[in-house]
Amino acid sequence: RSPEKMTGQGWNGTETSSMLHGVARPVWRQSVSWNDPDQDLMWRADETDFVADHPVKPGGILTTDPDLSEAWWATLRSSLTALAGHSTTRLATPHTETITQARVDLAISRACGGKIDTRIEQWSAAHADLNWANLTAPECMLLDWEDWGMAPRGLDPANLWVNSLAIPDLASRIYREYREELESKTGKIMTLFLCADIVSAPASYSGPLHEPACQAVERLVKDLQM
Secondary structure (H helix, E strand, O other): OOHHHOOOOOOOHHHHHHHOOOOOOOOEEEEEEEEEOOOOEEEEEEEEOOOOOEEOOOOOOOOOOOOOOHHHHHHHHHHHHHHHOOOOOOEOOHHHOOOOHHHHHHHHHHHHOOOOOOOOOOEEEEOOOOOHHHEEEOOOOEOOOOOOEEEEOOHHHHHHHHOOOOOHHHHHHHHHHOHHHHOOHHHHHHHHHHHHHHHHOOHHHHHHHHHHHHHHHHHHHHHHHO
16 A cells, blocks of 8 residues: 555455454454555555355356355344444445545436435444455355445445346345345435446446346435435
């Protein structure tokens, strides 16, 4: 990291996640950091327990149902419940940028326009980068903790739901598992926030996520205008 980001996003997320009890994640052991004056950078390496299982989808859009076990779903549910019960001074940084009311308002207004009630009323601790590249199987483990922190309620389930839209049955399962969070006002705002990013990008970029995201935006805008 450059000097101005040493104490910000991504610098010590893995280490600070060691305080999160009840969350399925690699155990953090130690870290080492060193200065690189020639490049004006500070480097850091973290040691964690080895994770043998692979990510559900290492990269790209998930288009094939991963056929996850009931034990997997139970671990994810208990982990996200435990995570949401923690509090921290960290603010979540989805896509490396701090999440704020202003950021949410801007993203939604760019994609949707109109008068939509996007006031965020509930915050809780979140992973903030919950996608299929950061979840392992057959055993469920949450990887990549650089961005975790306080975020609007429902960010994590919304992120996973949006990243599953190419597989309707999987998206439906996620919605059933996290209906309470996704149907809360803040959960709807987070889902709209994430879908707005997809519909604002070229259709060729988001591929099979684009059309279902457009449909979700239309539904959510109506809900939040009521």
